[in-house]
Structures are given as C-alpha cells and as structure tokens.
Amino acid sequence: MLKLTSVRLQLLWGILVGTIVLWSLLPYWGNQPRIVGTYFNRDWVHFLAYGVVSILPVLSWGRKTGLSLSIGVAVLATGLELARALVEARSLDVRYIVINILGIAAGMLLALNILTIRSRMSRAGT
Amino acid sequence: MYSMIFLGVASFALSLILTPLFRNIALRLKLVDEPDNRRKIHKVPIPRIGGVAIAAAAVAAYGLLFVSRLNGGSILRAGAPFAIHLLPAAMVVFCVGLADDIFRLRPLYKLAAQIVAAILAWNSGIHLIAIGGRDLPVMLSFVLTIIWIVACSNAMNLIDGVDGLATGVGLFASVTTLIAALFHHNIGLAFATVPLVGALLGFLRFNFSPASIFLGDCGSLTLGFLLGCYGIVWSEKSTTLLSMAAPLMVLFVPLADASLAIIRRFLRQQPIFGADRGHIHHKLLSQGLPPWRVVLILYGFCGLAGVAGLILTATQVQYHGFVVIVVILAAWLGIQHLGYSELGVAGKVVFGGGFHRLLNAHLNLAKFEQELMATETVDEIWQLLCRDSCDFGFSGVELRIDDEVRLTKGSLGWKIRVDFPGRGYINLTRAIGSRDPSSAGVMFVDCIERVFFKRLNELRPRRSEVPVYAEAN
Numbered sequence: 104m105l106k107l108t109s110v111r112l113q114l115l116w117g118i119l120v121g122t123i124v125l126w127s128l129l130p131y132w133g134n135q136p137r138i139v140g141t142y143f144n145r146d147w148v149h150f151l152a153y154g155v156v157s158i159l160p161v162l163s164w165g166r167k168t169g170l171s172l173s174i175g176v177a178v179l180a181t182g183l184e185l186a187r188a189l190v191e192a193r194s195l196d197v198r199y200i201v202i203n204i205l206g207i208a209a210g211m212l213l214a215l216n217i218l219t220i221r222s223r224m225s226r227a228g229t
Numbered sequence: 230m231y232s233m234i235f236l237g238v239a240s241f242a243l244s245l246i247l248t249p250l251f252r253n254i255a256l257r258l259k260l261v262d263e264p265d266n267r268r269k270i271h272k273v274p275i276p277r278i279g280g281v282a283i284a285a286a287a288v289a290a291y292g293l294l295f296v297s298r299l300n301g302g303s304i305l306r307a308g309a310p311f312a313i314h315l316l317p318a319a320m321v322v323f324c325v326g327l328a329d330d331i332f333r334l335r336p337l338y339k340l341a342a343q344i345v346a347a348i349l350a351w352n353s354g355i356h357l358i359a360i361g362g363r364d365l366p367v368m369l370s371f372v373l374t375i376i377w378i379v380a381c382s383n384a385m386n387l388i389d390g391v392d393g394l395a396t397g398v399g400l401f402a403s404v405t406t407l408i409a410a411l412f413h414h415n416i417g418l419a420f421a422t423v424p425l426v427g428a429l430l431g432f433l434r435f436n437f438s439p440a441s442i443f444l445g446d447c448g449s450l451t452l453g454f455l456l457g458c459y460g461i462v463w464s465e466k467s468t469t470l471l472s473m474a475a476p477l478m479v480l481f482v483p484l485a486d487a488s489l490a491i492i493r494r495f496l497r498q499q500p501i502f503g504a505d506r507g508h509i510h511h512k513l514l515s516q517g518l519p520p521w522r523v524v525l526i527l528y529g530f531c532g533l534a535g536v537a538g539l540i541l542t543a544t545q546v547q548y549h550g551f552v553v554i555v556v557i558l559a560a561w562l563g564i565q566h567l568g569y570s571e572l573g574v575a576g577k578v579v580f581g582g583g584f585h586r587l588l589n590a591h592l593n594l595a596k597f598e599q600e601l602m603a604t605e606t607v608d609e610i611w612q613l614l615c616r617d618s619c620d621f622g623f624s625g626v627e628l629r630i631d632d633e634v635r636l637t638k639g640s641l642g643w644k645i646r647v648d649f650p651g652r653g654y655i656n657l658t659r660a661i662g663s664r665d666p667s668s669a670g671v672m673f674v675d676c677i678e679r680v681f682f683k684r685l686n687e688l689r690p691r692r693s694e695v696p697v698y699a700e701a702n
Contacts, residue, residue: 146547146551150551198547201544202547202551205548205551205552205554205555206551208555209551209555209558212555212558212559212562213558215562216558216561216565219562219566223565223573
C-alpha cells in the first residue's frame with residue numbers, strides 16, 4: 104500500500120492548491136458548477152476543500168511552517184474569491200469567503216489535534 | 230439608548246464605590262475565605278461576599294433609572310414582567326449563596342434551593358419552549374428549563390477558582406447576551422443585561438489577580454442563574470437547532486468545565502459534588518502558568534465562544550454547521566492540551582481496542598471457568614491450562630500436583646506462582662514484552678486461585694484429608 108510520507112503529502116498539497124486555483128479562475132464553460140452542484144452542496148465542497156488544503160501542510164511540514172502555509176492558503180482563498188469578480192461569467196460571493204476561512208480554521212484545528220495525538224502516542228511508545 | 234448607557238455607567242460607578250465598602254465590612258465581620266495551602270491558591274484571608282456588591286450596584290442602578298427623568302424608567306416599567314418576575318427566583322439563589330458564604334451549607338441543600346429557584350423562574354415565564362423550531366411538551370419544557378438553569382448556576386460556581394475568572398467569564402457572557410439582545414431588538418433582555426455588565430466590569434477592578442475580594446457563592450450562583458435565564462430568553466428567537474447553540478456558546482467555558490468535572494469524577498468513581506484540583510484552571514495552573522495568564526487564556530476562549538455564539542445568532546443558517554465544527558475542534562484541542570489522564574485512558578479503552586480486549590478476556594475467562602468446573606481428571610485440567618493460558622498472555626505453564634510435574638516449553642519471562650497448600654503449585658510464565666493485556670493475565674491467575682484449587686480437591690482429595698467414617702455394623 105502507498106505510504107503517506109511527508110514528501111508525498113507535500114506533493115498532494117501542491118496539486119490540490121493548483122487544482123483549486125485553476126477551478127476557481129477557469130472561465131465559465133457551463134459545466135463545472137453543475138458537476139459539483141449536482142452531487143454535493145457547494146458550501147460543503149468549499150468547506151471541505153479548504154479544510155483538506157489546510158490540514159496537509161501542518162501534517163507534512165510541522166506546526167510552525169504548516170500553520171504559516173495554512174494562513175497563506177486563507178489569504179489565497181480570499182484573493183481567489185475576490186479575483187472571481189474579474190473572470191468572465193463568474194461572480195464574487197462574500198459568503199464563500201467566510202465558509203473558506205471556516206474550512207481553513209477547521210482544517211488547522213484538526214491537524215493540530217492529529218499532531219497532538221501523534222506526539223502523545225509516540226511518547227507512550229505505541 | 231441613553232437609558233441603557235445610563236444604566237450601564239451607573240451600575241459600573243456604583244460597583245466601583247460599593248465593592249471596597251462591602252470588602253471592608255466583610256473584613257470586619259470576618260466573612261473571609263481562609264487559605265488552605267491545598268486547593269485554594271490565595272495566601273491571605275480574602276472577603277468572599279463580592280456578589281453582594283454586584284447585586285447592590287445593579288439594583289441601585291435600576292433605582293436611579295426609575296427616579297431619573299430618562300424615559301428608560303417607563304421602558305423598564307413596560308418591560309417589567311421579565312425583569313421583576315425573575316427577582317424572587319434570583320433572590321432565592323442569592324440568599325442561598327450568601328448563606329453558604331457565611332455558614333457553609335451542604336451541597337444537597339444548595340442544589341435543592343437552586344431547583345426551587347429554577348421552578349420560580351419557570352413560573353415567572355422563563356420557558357425553554359422549543360428546540361429547533363419544534364414546540365416541546367410542557368413537562369419536557371419544564372424539566373429541560375430546570376436542568377439548564379441549575380447547570381448554569383453550578384457551572385459558574387465551579388469555575389470560580391482563580392482571581393477574576395468567574396467575573397470575567399460572566400462579563401463576556403453578559404456582553405455577548407447584550408449584543409445578541411440588541412441585534413434581536415429584545416429591549417427587555419438588553420435592560421436586564423446592561424446593569425450586570427456595568428456591575429461586573431466595576432467589580433473586576435477588585436477581583437482581578439491579585440484579588441482583594443472574591444465573588445463568593447452569592448455572586449457566582451446568582452450570576453450563573455441569571456445568565457442561564459437570559460440564555461433561555463435569547464434562545465426564544467432561535468429557529469434552528471444549531472442557532473439554539475448560541476446561548477450555549479456564551480457559557481461554553483464554565484459548562485465545559487462542569488461537564489469535564491462530572492465525566493472525570495464518574496470515571497474515577499468519586500462523588501460528583503466533591504471538590505478537587507482537576508478543573509480547567511487548576512490544570513493550567515499546574516502547567517506553571519501564573520493565575521493572571523490562566524485567566525487571560527480562558528478569557529480568550531470565552532471571547533472566541535462569544536463570537537461563535539454571535540455568528541450563530543446573527544448570520545444565515547448556512548454558516549451554523551461550519552461554526553459548530555470549528556468550535557468542537559477548538560474545544561477538542563484545548564482539552565487535549567489540558568492533559569486529563571482520565572479522558573486519555575478512557576479514550577484508549579474505548580477507541581484503542583482496550584474495551585474489546587477486556588470484553589474478550591472476560592468471555593474467555595467465563596468459558597475457561599465453565600470448562601474447568603466440568604473437568605474430571607487432573608490431566609483434563611492440565612490440557613485445559615495448556616490450551617487457554619496463551620489466550621491470557623502466558624507463554625509457559627508448570628504444574629506440580631502431588632509430586633507429579635507437568636511442564637510446557639515456555640519462553641523467557643517473568644513468573645507468577647500460585648501455591649496450593651499441601652498439594653503443590655502452578656507456575657505461569659509471561660513472555661517479556663508481551664503485548665497481551667496484563668489485566669487479562671491477572672484475571673486468569675485470580676480464576677485459577679479461586680476455582681482451580683477447589684476443583685482439584687473435589688477431583689482427588691489427598692489421602693490424609695479423606696474423611697474416615699466409622700463403618701456401620
């Protein structure tokens with residue numbers, strides 16, 4: 104089975120951030136919102152996507168760098184949402200800025216919880 | 230609006246004037262909290278009737294508003310049913326708290342008085358009428374209202390363990406409730422909260438670390454009681470289950486502390502109403518933080534919880550689920566950093582497979598005991614021991630009964646020997662570094678000690694112990 108090493112997590116994080124940037128700024132071709140909207144609630148997609156993107160750096164780079172990167176993602180998410188106003192047939196929605204930031208906060212908190220459990224388990228030798 | 234500002238400023242000023250006055254009276258009457266060098270962290274006797282100063286400041290501020298020319302007096306008279314009808318209930322809690330500060334009451338008496346006060350509050354119109362937009366049956370509404378109010382009163386009382394903590398937590402809760410009341414245009418609730426905010430702010434000047442006066446039970450119980458009642462009034466405007474969590478967020482820190490205390494004491498099988506040094510503030514103090522820093526950390530959490538409560542009450546329903554998730558994750562992180570061993574061990578037992586292993590060991594043991602009782606010969610017992618001992622983490626068995634030795638090949642490890650007086654012994658070897666739960670091994674040894682010897686004697690009693698009966702003619 105593929106082992107989730109730090110390098111692989113970092114690579115995955117890079118790919119996910121790239122995908123989010125592309126997906127957010129891609130001009131409207133008529134299908135992409137529908138693809139997501141058909142199967143999932145779009146609020147949850149935003150929340151979960153940014154949650155995952157903020158968990159990965161903390162788990163792979165560690166507390167200090169990871170949290171800084173996650174905060175960077177929050178800035179990027181806000182910037183992307185604002186930039187959507189400039190893209191053809193895409194619009195700015197302030198609601199999503201709040202949801203993205205809540206997703207990033209949840210991701211960071213979850214990652215910190217995982218790190219705490221991990222360090223406790225390694226201290227206990229289990 | 231001017232009336233509200235007047236009420237807040239008046240209660241703040243009166244609190245600043247009255248608190249030192251009541252502090253000196255308490256010192257003269259020796260109504261002080263003596264240090265015990267154990268659970269309490271203060272070093273000198275400190276007056277403990279600060280609640281009297283807060284109550285006096287709030288009531289006097291109302292009085293000033295009534296006699297003033299501002300139209301708040303008439304607004305207050307119009308909104309009086311809520312504030313005035315709650316007064317007898319609040320008086321009961323206050324008097325019981327004061328009696329406890331002076332005479333030390335038994336916890337059960339205090340609880341009974343709180344229940345009476347909560348019933349009075351229910352009678353005055355404080356009803357938890359609906360959850361998630363669905364109306365509750367009257368009986369359920371009554372029971373939930375009583376539980377909520379009593380829980381809030383006690384939670385605030387339990388958190389009053391460091392200088393300025395309960396006052397600050399109460400202040401954050403009052404300010405948040407006031408903002409929510411103004412947002413919902415609930416003038417009655419806003420008028421009820423403003424004097425509390427002013428009086429608490431004034432009192433905090435003397436109660437913050439190092440404190441020169443304590444809130445006392447009269448203060449903490451009454452504060453918790455009032456905030457519980459205000460929370461119910463606030464929740465009346467909530468239409469969904471998640472938006473009902475807003476008043477809960479306001480008292481998140483004291484309620485979480487009280488819940489943790491109950492869980493800890495339940496897990497340790499300690500009395501629920503007992504006192505210990507395991508509260509959140511004690512845990513932070515034990516990490517070497519000074520009291521003022523502990524208080525500021527908990528203020529920070531109260532502030533965040535207050536913001537979450539306001540987001541829940543002021544924003545669209547779409548955000549609510551996300552806010553609740555963030556708050557739960559933050560609480561989880563906070564609790565993990567407090568390092569409660571009870572929760573760690575319980576989590577390991579429940580989620581780490583410990584519970585299943587223990588259950589399995591009990592089932593194996595019950596089976597072993599049944600089969601042991603059904604054996605007919607020592608050889609059968611030996612075979613049973615050889616078969617089952619490894620299930621309990623033992624790698625080797627040596628059985629010596631009536632000078633007959635039976636032995637299995639066992640790896641190196643530590644041994645447990647059970648003697649059977651006059652018959653022999655059994656040696657059980659446990660391999661070094663065995664990962665089987667050692668508690669299962671102890672249970673197995675205990676079972677052998679209890680059942681095995683009894684069965685051994687039933688099977689083949691020693692010749693010397695065989696009773697000799699006189700033969701009948």
